[in-house]
Each structure stands twice: as structure tokens, then as C-alpha cells.
Amino acid sequence: MSVATTRRSVLMGALGLAGAMTSFGAAYAETTRLRLAWWGGNERTRRTQEVLRLYQQRVNGVELAGEVSNSEYFTKLATQVVGRSAPDVFQLEPNSFADFVKRDCVLALDGLMPNPIDAAGISRAMLDLCAVDGKVWGIPQALNSFAMMYDKDAFATAGVAPPDAQTSWDDYADRMVELTKALNRRRYWGSCDASGYSYAFQVWLRQRGRDLFTADQALGFGKDDVAEWFAYWDKLRQRGGCVPADVAALSPDSTINLMPLIQGKAATSFAFSNQIVGMQATTPVQLAMTMFPNGGAGAKPGQFYRPASSWSIYAQSPNPEAAARFVNFFVSDPEAAKILGVERGVPMSPALRASILPTLRPVERATVEYIDAIADKVGPYPPPPPKGSQQFGQLMKRAADAVAFNSASISDSAATLMKDAHSIL
Incomplete structure (x- = not known):
């Protein structure tokens, strides 16, 4: 599998990768190509790239291209949606979630569960945070406030x-x-x-x-x-x-x-x-x-508690099942969870949360402790925002x-x- 990460901002410049495609592993003649988009700083990109490398070791015949942005992320994604060129898999968050769903650019995931997306470790209440009009449009990665x-x-x-x-x-x-x-x-x-x-x-x-x-x-x-x-x-x-x-x-x-x-x-x-x-x-x-x-x-x-971020699949993706398999890996694989830690939030799955706790540094444990400490101080999740x-x-x-x-x-x-x-x- 080949993994490439591009960025159109100062982030990758800070990593010494500005303007470049970074490839890992061998390319295959017959490959399924998936584009992935997320926002975040240097630490998130480092961890995400490591998970992509891990996926490379597990799955042959897949090429991943990462697109990383920061403050311009949603403007860029909206432009790609209008141009029908959005990534196969992209990261959303509560304030943007319903908006993009109502643009008819997000694939409903109900038909992809439980296979290839096994969300058994995520409670229905947590999945409902990524539901609009009774359908699930994203898989929550982690919890934050x-x-x-x-x-x-x-x-x-x-x-x-x-x-x-x-x-x-x-x-x-x-x-x-x-x-x-x-x-x-x-x-x-x-x-x-x-x-x-x-x-x-x-x-x-x-x-x-x-x-x-x-x-x-x-x-x-x-x-x-x-x-x-x-x-x-x-x-x-x-x-x-x-x-x-x-x-x-x-x-x-x-x-x-x-x-x-x-x-x-x-x-x-x-x-x-x-x-x-x-x-x-x-x-x-x-x-x-x-x-x-x-x-x-x-x-x-x-x-209130909120999904720190979620993974959604582009409605026009030519490879929705391959995209779904990647999403499933990213949110449910124990090794991936240890790499990601709590940088994206506290894992939704109680089993994953328990598995990573012994590996967390003090600053990471602080996130878990904070989420636990405010349990009696948070209110209900707000209604989905309008388009x-x-x-x-x-x-x-x-x-x-x-x-x-x-x-x-x-x-x-x-x-x-x-x-x-x-x-x-």
C-alpha cells in the first residue's frame, strides 16, 4: 500500500514536507485509491500518519492520500463538494456535521454496518450524535467537551x-x-x-x-x-x-x-x-x-459531551466499501487506538478506552480525567444545526x-x- 500526505498550509512546512507527496511502501499495479481529509496540528498529523502506515502493513492493494488543513478545512471541503471532487473519507465535527449531510454529499452508513463497519463497541447513544433524520452519517472517533x-x-x-x-x-x-x-x-x-x-x-x-x-x-x-x-x-x-x-x-x-x-x-x-x-x-x-x-x-x-470528530464517507466515492473498511480500522483497531491516544478525544468504545489508559502520558490522562470529572456538570446534546x-x-x-x-x-x-x-x- 502507498500512503501520501499533502498539505496546502504552513503545517506541512513545519514538518519539512511542504509542497511534497510523501510515500511509504510499495505501489501496486491494481490499487484502490482513497483520499482522506482531516484538520489538525502537527501532533495530530504525526499520529494519523503512523496509523496510515499501520494500515499499510495490514492491507495490500490500497493507496491512501492524506489532505491536511487547519482553519481553511471546511471552506476547502465545501468547495470540493461543489466541484464534486471531495475526498473519499473526511473528518467532520458537530457544528459542521448536519450542514454537510444536508448538502447530500455524505453517504448514509446504516447499510455498511455491522460489516464492514463494526460499531458494536460504540453505544447507540453515541452513534446518535452522528445521526440526522434517523440515519447514521458518520462514525464518531472520540468524545470531548x-x-x-x-x-x-x-x-x-x-x-x-x-x-x-x-x-x-x-x-x-x-x-x-x-x-x-x-x-x-x-x-x-x-x-x-x-x-x-x-x-x-x-x-x-x-x-x-x-x-x-x-x-x-x-x-x-x-x-x-x-x-x-x-x-x-x-x-x-x-x-x-x-x-x-x-x-x-x-x-x-x-x-x-x-x-x-x-x-x-x-x-x-x-x-x-x-x-x-x-x-x-x-x-x-x-x-x-x-x-x-x-x-x-x-x-x-x-x-455538553460532543463527538470530538467523526469520519464520514463521500456520497460520490467510487470505493465506498474500501472507505468503510478504513473507517472501521481507524476507530476500532486496538493498535491504532494506542497510536492515536486521546489527541482526538477520549475513545467512544469503553474497551478501547480501557486498553489505552496504561499507555497514556500524564497530559493525555488529564483529558480522560477531565471528561470523567464533568459528568454531572454537562447538559443535553443540542439539536442538529441547520444547513x-x-x-x-x-x-x-x-x-x-x-x-x-x-x-x-x-x-x-x-x-x-x-x-x-x-x-x-
Whole structure:
């Protein structure tokens, strides 16, 4: 089997593979060729490539070509779907899942289970996280939730208590201002600016009994909610507790190498629990994690368990069964699970989870312990987002940046976001 990995961004440049096809093993005259696409940083790509090599040792006559992206991943995938050139197998996540299913580009997997996809180790409840309209469209790789990552030494040096599950949004803001002043480092702040992070906004909404989207595929919030969210971050920005606009603009999402925490510009970043593995591999500072701030007395749970990522098959793939066999291997093979660890999240299968625990490093065990620790603090999984919702994150970031750069008022930016959000649904 031949394995090739390509990348159209700085990631593979960092690995010394920019602009190149990397091949492993022998090529076969009669081969089944599969293209695979995923997003992620250096650590994820390293582990994924190792699993591809393992698959090469097990299966002859298959050629795998990996396509790796980061913040441009979903834009690129959507373009490939329109051009009918999407990869055979691609990675999705909750905010994008229903959107791509409703584009009629994802293959329903019910007919491929239990053979070649044996999902017996994954509970029905977990499979339902990848179900739309009663059909399964993806196989969940692992479980995660939202998590705030922070620099342990920064808080210790500043003499400020780090955030924990009992920290409210108001408490968090005060601590970030206190830490920034106590450390007094040049171009260093307590918090990242999460005003443009739709997933942080979702947690904040859910704590108030609302959500990004409703079960009937409409927006689940109003202009006043957006304005209050933007005002919180604008006030924190003016108090000096979070990074300024020029720094925030370069951190568009949860891309690890762009996080202010990883760039040495902030003590905290809003992220996903599994990302601590890739983040710790990227920075020398000692990281810890906790939940996002809570909504205060009487608030509802904001966080929820979610499939960190899932594997889906392109509806137009010429080799759906070969693609299904690869997906089955990736999510259920014990050796593959040990290689992947918890970088993509905690394995869905209890048996796989138990099998990898003895092999995990401390930072990896922290992910498993975190998922276990928040069990009584998470709420129900949200309804599938509507078609077009994948663009919402970009719209929110644009509106948030307008406030941060003082190019629009909070009220006007909130109104613009509402108008733009309605237009994509």
C-alpha cells in the first residue's frame, strides 16, 4: 500500500514536507485509491500518519492520500463538494456535521454496518450524535467537551487563583485583569478574546436557557444576547484583561498554533478538551484545564459531551466499501487506538478506552480525567444545526472584530450578525 500526505498550509512546512507527496511502501499495479481529509496540528498529523502506515502493513492493494488543513478545512471541503471532487473519507465535527449531510454529499452508513463497519463497541447513544433524520452519517472517533486551557506557572507567579468549575464569568474577568497587572509583561494578557468564538458563545447562551439554534432549525438567540456577549468582552478588553484587537484578529478559531496562549501572549485560551495534547506538544509552559466560566447562581449547564470528530464517507466515492473498511480500522483497531491516544478525544468504545489508559502520558490522562470529572456538570446534546450553519462562526468572528477594532458599535455589530445569520439559514 502507498500512503501520501499533502498539505496546502504552513503545517506541512513545519514538518519539512511542504509542497511534497510523501510515500511509504510499495505501489501496486491494481490499487484502490482513497483520499482522506482531516484538520489538525502537527501532533495530530504525526499520529494519523503512523496509523496510515499501520494500515499499510495490514492491507495490500490500497493507496491512501492524506489532505491536511487547519482553519481553511471546511471552506476547502465545501468547495470540493461543489466541484464534486471531495475526498473519499473526511473528518467532520458537530457544528459542521448536519450542514454537510444536508448538502447530500455524505453517504448514509446504516447499510455498511455491522460489516464492514463494526460499531458494536460504540453505544447507540453515541452513534446518535452522528445521526440526522434517523440515519447514521458518520462514525464518531472520540468524545470531548469544551475546556479552558491555562498556563499554571503564570497564575502561580502572579499569585492569582486559576479558574475552576466554580468560576463565574464576572469572576473570570476580574482574575484576568488582576493577572495582567500582576505579571506586567510586555504584550501579555490574562485571557484570549473569545468574543468571536461561536462555541464559547454557545456555552454562554446555554447557561441562560438558549442555544445557537433551535430544534426547528432557527436561530436560538436574539440581538440583545449578541450585544451582551460583545459588551462583556469589550469591557474586559478596555480593562486590559484580554488580548487587544490586533492579537485577537490573528486567532480566528481553535487552531492550536494561532492561540494566544501558545504564542506566549495570554495565560488562558478557550478550546476543546482533547486539544491539550497537541497544545502541550507545542509549548514549553505547563498547561492545565478546567471548564468554561459558569453562568452564576441558578444558571443551566452550558457545556455538553460532543463527538470530538467523526469520519464520514463521500456520497460520490467510487470505493465506498474500501472507505468503510478504513473507517472501521481507524476507530476500532486496538493498535491504532494506542497510536492515536486521546489527541482526538477520549475513545467512544469503553474497551478501547480501557486498553489505552496504561499507555497514556500524564497530559493525555488529564483529558480522560477531565471528561470523567464533568459528568454531572454537562447538559443535553443540542439539536442538529441547520444547513448553512457552518458559516456562522465566520460571521461571528467578523462582527466581533468590528467591535474590537472600533469600526462598528456593539449594537450595530449585533444587528449585522443577526441579519447575516438569518441570511445563511
